[in-house]
Amino acid sequence: MSGASKEGLERQAREALGRIAAIRSEGRELSPRDRLALPVQDMPCQVPQARAANMLEVAEGYSEAQAKVEAERCLDCKNAPCVSGCPVRVDIPGFIKKIREGDYVGATRAIKRTNLLPSICGRVCPQESQCQANCTVGKSLKSIDAAVQIGRLERWVADNERACGACDLPDVGNSSGKRVAVVGSGPAGLTTAIDLRREGHEVVVYEAFQKTGGVMVYGIPEFRLPKSLVAIESNLLAEMGVLYQLNFLVGRTRKLRSLLAEDGFDAVFIGAGAGLPKFMEMPGENLVGVFSANEYLTRSNLMKAYDRDRAATPIYPSRRVAVLGGGNVAMDSARMALRLGAEEVRVLYRRTREEMPARSEEVGHAMEEGIIFDFLTSPTRVIGDKDGRAEALEILSYALGEPDASGRRSPVAIKGSERVVPFDTVIVAIGNESNPLLSRTTPDLKVDKRGHILVDGAQKTSIDRVYAGGDIVLGAATVILAMGEGRRAAAAINELLG
Amino acid sequence: MTRILSKRRLSEEVYRVEVEAPLVARERRAGQFVIVQADDDFAERIPLTIADADPERGAITLVFQTVGASTHALAAKEVGDPITLLGPLGNPTHIERFGKAVCVGGGIGLAPLHPIVKALKEAGNEVVVIAGARTAELLIMQEELKSIADELIVATDDGSAGRKALVTEPLKEICASDRPPDIVVAIGPPIMMKFCAEATRPFGVKTLVSLNTIMIDGTGMCGGCRVSVGGETKFVCVDGPEFDGHLVDWDGMMSRLRSYRKQEEEAHHRCHLDLAAALASETSAAERLAKGAL
Ligand SMILES: Cc1cc2nc3c(=O)[nH]c(=O)nc-3n(C[C@H](O)[C@H](O)[C@H](O)COP(=O)(O)OP(=O)(O)OC[C@H]3O[C@@H](n4cnc5c(N)ncnc54)[C@H](O)[C@@H]3O)c2cc1C
Ligand code: SF4
Numbered sequence: 122m123s124g125a126s127k128e129g130l131e132r133q134a135r136e137a138l139g140r141i142a143a144i145r146s147e148g149r150e151l152s153p154r155d156r157l158a159l160p161v162q163d164m165p166c167q168v169p170q171a172r173a174a175n176m177l178e179v180a181e182g183y184s185e186a187q188a189k190v191e192a193e194r195c196l197d198c199k200n201a202p203c204v205s206g207c208p209v210r211v212d213i214p215g216f217i218k219k220i221r222e223g224d225y226v227g228a229t230r231a232i233k234r235t236n237l238l239p240s241i242c243g244r245v246c247p248q249e250s251q252c253q254a255n256c257t258v259g260k261s262l263k264s265i266d267a268a269v270q271i272g273r274l275e276r277w278v279a280d281n282e283r284a285c286g287a288c289d290l291p292d293v294g295n296s297s298g299k300r301v302a303v304v305g306s307g308p309a310g311l312t313t314a315i316d317l318r319r320e321g322h323e324v325v326v327y328e329a330f331q332k333t334g335g336v337m338v339y340g341i342p343e344f345r346l347p348k349s350l351v352a353i354e355s356n357l358l359a360e361m362g363v364l365y366q367l368n369f370l371v372g373r374t375r376k377l378r379s380l381l382a383e384d385g386f387d388a389v390f391i392g393a394g395a396g397l398p399k400f401m402e403m404p405g406e407n408l409v410g411v412f413s414a415n416e417y418l419t420r421s422n423l424m425k426a427y428d429r430d431r432a433a434t435p436i437y438p439s440r441r442v443a444v445l446g447g448g449n450v451a452m453d454s455a456r457m458a459l460r461l462g463a464e465e466v467r468v469l470y471r472r473t474r475e476e477m478p479a480r481s482e483e484v485g486h487a488m489e490e491g492i493i494f495d496f497l498t499s500p501t502r503v504i505g506d507k508d509g510r511a512e513a514l515e516i517l518s519y520a521l522g523e524p525d526a527s528g529r530r531s532p533v534a535i536k537g538s539e540r541v542v543p544f545d546t547v548i549v550a551i552g553n554e555s556n557p558l559l560s561r562t563t564p565d566l567k568v569d570k571r572g573h574i575l576v577d578g579a580q581k582t583s584i585d586r587v588y589a590g591g592d593i594v595l596g597a598a599t600v601i602l603a604m605g606e607g608r609r610a611a612a613a614i615n616e617l618l619g
Numbered sequence: 620m621t622r623i624l625s626k627r628r629l630s631e632e633v634y635r636v637e638v639e640a641p642l643v644a645r646e647r648r649a650g651q652f653v654i655v656q657a658d659d660d661f662a663e664r665i666p667l668t669i670a671d672a673d674p675e676r677g678a679i680t681l682v683f684q685t686v687g688a689s690t691h692a693l694a695a696k697e698v699g700d701p702i703t704l705l706g707p708l709g710n711p712t713h714i715e716r717f718g719k720a721v722c723v724g725g726g727i728g729l730a731p732l733h734p735i736v737k738a739l740k741e742a743g744n745e746v747v748v749i750a751g752a753r754t755a756e757l758l759i760m761q762e763e764l765k766s767i768a769d770e771l772i773v774a775t776d777d778g779s780a781g782r783k784a785l786v787t788e789p790l791k792e793i794c795a796s797d798r799p800p801d802i803v804v805a806i807g808p809p810i811m812m813k814f815c816a817e818a819t820r821p822f823g824v825k826t827l828v829s830l831n832t833i834m835i836d837g838t839g840m841c842g843g844c845r846v847s848v849g850g851e852t853k854f855v856c857v858d859g860p861e862f863d864g865h866l867v868d869w870d871g872m873m874s875r876l877r878s879y880r881k882q883e884e885e886a887h888h889r890c891h892l893d894l895a896a897a898l899a900s901e902t903s904a905a906e907r908l909a910k911g912a913l
C-alpha cells in the first residue's frame with residue numbers, strides 16, 4: 122500500500138483538491154460518484170530501511186491537504202454504518218464533515234464527546250475490523266483498503282489540535298466532596314478518571330509503575346505510539362486535577378479494602394490490565410534467551426534499553442530471533458528486535474496471514490521492514506547449549522484442516538515435519554492470563570476461572586462500590602474496548618455518587 | 620518517589636540505607652521485598668528484600684551489595700536524595716510455631732533473614748542462626764541477630780570470625796544431631812542456598828529458600844523472574860519469593876541470573892570497577908562450597 126514519497130503524496134492530494142475546487146466552481150456539490158473517484162490517501166511513512174534502524178514513529182501522519190481530500194471521500198451516509206462498528210460510537214460522519222468545512226476545532230469536539238484519547242486511538246485501533254470494515258465507500262469499491270481512512274483522519278484531527286496548542290480541557294464540575302480511587306493508569310483507568318473528574322469528584326489514580334499509561338507506555342513501542350503523546354494525555358488529566366500516586370501497587374502497598382474502609386474513598390475502579398504472560402509450556406522455555414513479549418518490550422520501552430548509552434537495563438544481544446504469535450504484540454516484538462540490531466527476525470504463526478489478529482497496517486509494515494513470516498508453523502521445544510542459553514527451536518509444520526461447525530479451519534500438525542532451526546532469542550507473544558494479585562489479596566472479589574474479574578452490565582464487581590473494566594475483565598483486548606468499559610464504569614459510579 | 624533517610628557503609632561493598640516509605644513500613648511482613656530504582660527514566664529496577672521496618676518512623680531498611688552499575692548508582696545516593704520504590708512485594712514468609720528453626724544466612728542474605736528470624740522467634744520457635752561470610756568484615760547484622768536468636772553460629776571461609784567452615788557444615792551437624800530442626804530457612808547466594816538444600820535433603824528437613832531472580836515489574840506482568848519449581852514454572856514475584864529449596868531447579872535459575880553477565884561486565888567496565896576480582900572470588904567460593912558440600 123505505501124511506497125509513494127511524502128512529496129508524491131502531497132502532490133497527488135493537491136491535484137485532487139484542485140479537481141474538487143473545479144467541480145465546486147461550476148456551482149455544484151460533489152456527487153457520490155465524484156467522491157468514490159477520489160484517491161485513497163496513503164499514509165506517509167519513513168522508508169523501511171531507515172526506520173528499521175531507528176525508534177522514530179513509522180507513520181508520519183497526513184498533511185492538511187491529504188486530510189481534506191480524505192474527508193471529501195466520505196459519503197455522509199444517513200445510517201452511518203461506520204459508527205455502529207465503533208465501540209465508543211464516535212460521530213464519524215460528523216467529525217469528518219467538520220474537517221471538510223475547515224472547522225478543525227469542531228472536529229476535535231465532535232470526536233472528544235465520546236473518545237477522549239483520539240491521538241492514541243487514531244494510531245492503534247484496529248479500524249479495519251471496526252469502523253472501516255463497515256464503510257460504504259469500501260464496500261462500493263469492493264476493497265476494505267479503499268474505505269474512508271477514518272483512523273488516519275482521527276489522528277490528524279488530534280495531532281493538528283496539539284500542534285495548534287489549542288487543547289480543550291474537559292470541564293471539571295464543582296467539587297462533589299466524593300472521592301474515587303482508580304487502580305491502574307492504562308486506557309481504562311485514564312478514561313474513567315476523566316469522566317469522574319468531570320463530575321467534580323476527587324480522583325486518585327494508583328499506578329504500580331513509575332510512569333502512567335499502562336500498556337501504552339510499557340508495551341506499544343515508541344515507533345508506533347510516541348511516549349510523549351501518552352505523557353501529554355496523562356498531563357491533561359493532571360491539569361484537570363486528577364491526582365497520580367505512582368509506584369503504588371494496590372493489594373500490596375495498600376489493600377483494596379483499606380482504600381474503601383480506611384482511606385475515605387467512596388468507590389474504586391479497577392483497570393489493572395491483563396498481566397501474567399502466557400508461555401507455550403514446551404520444554405526449554407525457561408532457558409536464557411527466551412522472553413515473554415511483555416518482558417522484551419518493557420525492557421526496551423519503559424526501561425529504554427534501546428538507549429544503550431544511558432539506560433542501565435540491559436537488552437539481550439540477539440542475532441536470530443523467533444517471535445511466537447500473530448497479534449499486535451508479536452508484530453511489536455519482532456519489529457523491536459529488528460531495531461535493536463537482530464540480523465534475522467522470523468514470526469512463527471500457527472495459522473495464515475488471514476487469521477492474524479494484528480492490525481493489518483502493522484503486518485504490512487513488518488513485512489516491508491524485512492521481518493520473515495513462517496506461517497503454519499509452531500515450535501515444540503527450545504534447545505539450549507551447555508550454559509543454558511537457547512540455541513535452536515524444534516519446529517513443526519501445520520496445515521489448515523476442514524472447516525468446523527463455525528466455519529473456522531483449525532491448524533493440524535503435519536506428522537514428521539519436525540526440524541531444528543537455530544535461534545538465539547525466542548520471544549513468546551501468545552497472550553496474557555489475568556494478574557492474580559488483586560483477587561488473591563481481595564478474597565471476596567469474584568473472578569472467572571481464567572482470573573478475569575466478573576462484572577455486571579454496569580461494570581460493577583462482586584463487591585459494592587467496586588467497579589472494573591479493560592483487560593482485567595476482557596482478557597487481552599484493545600485500547601478502545603478498555604476505554605469503552607472505563608466510560609461505562611464511570612457513568613455507573615457517577616450515578617452511584619450523584 | 621521517596622527519600623533516603625540514613626546511609627551506612629557496612630563494608631567495602633555493602634551498604635545499609637533507611638528509606639522513607641510509611642505505607643510499606645506499615646504493610647510489609649517478613650520475607651517481602653521492594654523494587655528500587657535510582658531514577659525514573661534510565662535506571663534498572665532492582666529487587667531488594669526488606670531487612671527491617673519501623674512503622675512509627677515510616678521507614679524501612681535495605682541492605683545491598685554493589686555488584687553492578689545499578690547498585691553502584693544506588694550506593695552513590697546520599698541522605699535526602701530521592702529514589703523510586705515499589706512495595707512491599709511478594710508473599711510474606713509463612714510463619715508458625717514449627718518448634719526448632721535453623722536460619723542460615725550467607726553474606727548479604729543475613730539482612731533479609733533478620734525479619735524472618737524475628738518473626739519465627741515471636742511465634743514461639745527456638746531459633747538457631749547460622750551466619751556465614753567470606754570473611755569477618757562481611758558479616759552483617761550480627762548485633763541484631765545475636766539479640767534475637769537462641770544461638771548464633773558464625774562461619775567464615777577464612778576463619779577470621781567463628782568457625783573456618785562453610786555454612787553447610789554446622790547445618791549438617793544440627794540435622795544429624797538428636798534434635799534436628801523442624802524447618803530450615805536459607806537465604807544467601809544461590810549456590811549457598813542450593814547446597815543448603817542438598818545438605819538437608821537426606822534428612823528430610825523442609826528447607827525454605829528466598830530467590831532473588833532478575834525482575835522487571837515485580838507484579839507478575841513480565842515473567843522475567845520465572846523459575847522452575849518441582850517441574851512447574853513459577854513467577855518469583857507473585858508466587859514467591861520463597862520456595863521449597865528441594866524442588867527448585869537451581870542450575871536453571873543460576874543460568875538465568877547470568878543472562879546479562881556480559882553486558883553487566885561491560886557496564887561495570889564503564890564505571891571503572893573491577894568485576895573480574897569479584898567474579899573470581901565468587902567462583903572460588905562456589906568451588907569451595909561445592910567441595911565442602913559434596
Ligand atoms: C505490545 C502490545 C501491543 C498492543 N497493540 C495494540 C493496538 O495496536 N491496538 C489496540 O487497540 N490494543 C493494543 N494492545 C492492547 C491494549 O494495549 C490493551 O488492551 C489496553 O492497554 C488495556 O487497557 P487497560 O487500561 O485495561 O490496561 P493496561 O493498559 O494494561 O493498564 C493497566 C495498568 O494498571 C497497572 N496496575 C496493574 N495492577 C495494579 C495494581 N494492583 N495497583 C496499581 N496499578 C496496577 C499496570 O501497571 C498498568 O499500568 C496491545 C497490547 C500490547 C501488550
Ligand atoms: S460509512 Fe464510510 S462513507 Fe459512510 S459515513 Fe461512515 S465513513 Fe463516511
Ligand code: FES
Pocket residue numbers: 833834835836837838839840841842843844845854855856857
Ligand atoms: S518480575 Fe515481572 S513477572 Fe515477576
